[in-house]
Amino acid sequence: MKAKHRKLAEKLAPWVVIAGLFTIWQAAIFIFNPRPFILPSPALVYQSFIDYRDPIMAHALFTLTNTLIGFGLGILVGAMLGIFIGSSRLIYAGFYPLLIGINSVPKAAVVPLLVIWLGIGQPPAIATAFLLSFFPIAVNVAAGLATVEPELEDVLRSLGASKLDVLTKVSLPRSLPYFFASLKVAVTLAFVGAVISETLASNDGIGYLMLQAASQFRTSLMFAGLLVIAAMGIGTYLICAFIEVRMTGWATRKQTQVTGGG
Amino acid sequence: MTNLPQNEANDPFVDFSDVALRYGDENGTLALSGVDLSIKKGQFAAIVGPSGCGKSSFMKLATGLCPATEGSIRVAGAPVTGPLKITGMAFQNPTLLPWRDTLRNVMLPLEIVQPHRSRLRAEYAKYVAQAKTILATVGLAGFEDKHPWMLSGGMQQRVSLCRSLIHEPQLLMLDEPFAALDAFTREELWSVLQDLWLEKQFTCILVTHDLREAAYLADVIFVMSARPGRVISTHRVDIPRPRTIESTFDPAFVEIVQKIRAEIAQVRKESKAPARPAAQEQVQ
Structure with missing residues (x-):
């Protein structure tokens, strides 16, 4: 009975927190009464969302498409790169500094370059989403491969296993939890990348919508756009988290045991 | 042989x-x-x-x-x-693969060592029976579909022993x-x-x-x-x-x-x- 209550509380907690945030926001509007173009009330933001829901949804779909394509490419390249640099210490030592360098470059600064190469609109948005999302995936997969217990490798090698055997039987399954954990981070970064690029060089997408709304001081519309991005981010995060538990339940067994297993 | x-x-x-x-x-x-x-x-x-x-x-x-x-x-x-x-090897640490159940942990060497490796697919049922037999010998009959974390330390070590012997080293x-x-x-x-x-x-x-x-x-x-x-x-x-x-x-x-x-x-x-x-x- 008690465990049941705790489970229910765990499920409700995020909604309570979000509702609390909106309540504080609305209360702040009542107390400080700022002008709506500085900080609109949640009610006003909701009103904007209803008024402009068709264009907002169209732009959101555009952003979502760019994000998911960029994220997909990020998974593909990130996983392969991770396997590549994780498979040997020499390669790891050689490539890691370069990866850090690439990751340190602010992606907003690269967008103009991508525009020169790819034009405006969808291509640079996809490319930016990709550039932000592949890194955590590659680093995590490489880390997963590097943490295989040496004794386990001894067991396999003493059976005459080839490097490929060790990779497919032990290293890759072992790094799957790292891979799925990195997806959750990568997908939210992919949104960041797509929106940055749309803000700088696009005539579609939430980023473009925000820029247009800002130029007309329609702050409530900007907030509506932000909230839609946040909602999509949470949605894709939850999908990745669900896949993670499904695929690598053995690594998060404590969680699944407490919640009664899946 | x-x-x-x-x-x-x-x-x-x-x-x-x-x-x-x-x-x-x-x-x-x-x-x-x-x-x-x-x-x-x-x-x-x-x-x-x-x-x-x-x-x-x-x-x-x-x-x-x-x-x-x-x-x-x-x-x-x-x-x-x-x-x-x-050779077969077993260590102080059972080194079982946490994503595999007991049976598939024991059968790991069969996927690597010849001639079992190339026969495994064709004679899968026979090899499963063999793995079940050796698990029964160490008192683990009925635990084939359990994952390592569900087993006690002693049971894990028995599985590790079975794994080191399944390919008849x-x-x-x-x-x-x-x-x-x-x-x-x-x-x-x-x-x-x-x-x-x-x-x-x-x-x-x-x-x-x-x-x-x-x-x-x-x-x-x-x-x-x-x-x-x-x-x-x-x-x-x-x-x-x-x-x-x-x-x-x-x-x-x-x-x-x-x-x-x-x-x-x-x-x-x-x-x-x-x-x-x-x-x-x-x-x-």
């Missing part, structure tokens, strides 16, 4: 001759030096010694995972040049396999291991800190010196099989354990003394 001609049966199956192992470059740690020993086919050998005497290095040499710096190692009549494919290497278990489970697994060995007649090398364990299981016990490790004495254990916990109270058993304990105490004392006198050879 493991039947040797009669005249080879008395030749050593594992033969170390003046073997040394140094880690790293010329100034690296000398783990083993001047190791001479031979183990016959089907024999159960135990290696005991003070901690840090290079017992685990010995394992790596015998299985070919690590090349010797000096000397020659022959296993099954051929010099060891790379990882051997006729000619040489089983055990590196302190029971060290992490409680005393009751440990003694129970001694008997499990002895039964497996009596049934399958493989050659076995057990590295252990536990002198009673060595005396219970082994035909011959090699005592090693402190680092750099070498064999300082060899003891035969002639207590009849199958041995039981009662055998461990046998005066002959107690005598062997006491003798080895005294030798190791002596070695430890010498290794702590500033100027180390030459350890006396006392091969029996």
Whole structure:
């Protein structure tokens, strides 16, 4: 009975927190009464969302498409790169500094370059989403491969296993939890990348919508756009988290045991 | 496939001759030096010694995972040049794959070692039956679909033993396999291991800190010196099989354990003394 209550509380907690945030926001509007173009009330933001829901949804779909394509490419390249640099210490030592360098470059600064190469609109948005999302995936997969217990490798090698055997039987399954954990981070970064690029060089997408709304001081519309991005981010995060538990339940067994297993 | 001609049966199956192992470059740690020993086919050998005497290095040499710096190692009549494919291994840590259930953990070697590897798909049912049989032998019938974290430490170690034997290796290497278990489970697994060995007649090398364990299981016990490790004495254990916990109270058993304990105490004392006198050879 008690465990049941705790489970229910765990499920409700995020909604309570979000509702609390909106309540504080609305209360702040009542107390400080700022002008709506500085900080609109949640009610006003909701009103904007209803008024402009068709264009907002169209732009959101555009952003979502760019994000998911960029994220997909990020998974593909990130996983392969991770396997590549994780498979040997020499390669790891050689490539890691370069990866850090690439990751340190602010992606907003690269967008103009991508525009020169790819034009405006969808291509640079996809490319930016990709550039932000592949890194955590590659680093995590490489880390997963590097943490295989040496004794386990001894067991396999003493059976005459080839490097490929060790990779497919032990290293890759072992790094799957790292891979799925990195997806959750990568997908939210992919949104960041797509929106940055749309803000700088696009005539579609939430980023473009925000820029247009800002130029007309329609702050409530900007907030509506932000909230839609946040909602999509949470949605894709939850999908990745669900896949993670499904695929690598053995690594998060404590969680699944407490919640009664899946 | 493991039947040797009669005249080879008395030749050593594992033969170390003046073997040394140094880690790293010329100034690296000398783990083993001047190791001479031979183990016959089907024999159960135990290696005991003070901690840090290079017992685990010995394992790596015998299985070919690590090349010797000096000397020659022959296993099954051929010099060891790379990882051997006729061995099974089990460690203090069960090293099971957490994403596989018990049955698939046990069957892992079959996916790697020939000729099983190419037959596995066609004769899957037969191999599953074989894995279930060996699990039943160690008392794990009905646990085939459990994952490692659902098993106790002793059960995991049994699975690890099954995995090291499923491909019917000619040489089983055990590196302190029971060290992490409680005393009751440990003694129970001694008997499990002895039964497996009596049934399958493989050659076995057990590295252990536990002198009673060595005396219970082994035909011959090699005592090693402190680092750099070498064999300082060899003891035969002639207590009849199958041995039981009662055998461990046998005066002959107690005598062997006491003798080895005294030798190791002596070695430890010498290794702590500033100027180390030459350890006396006392091969029996």
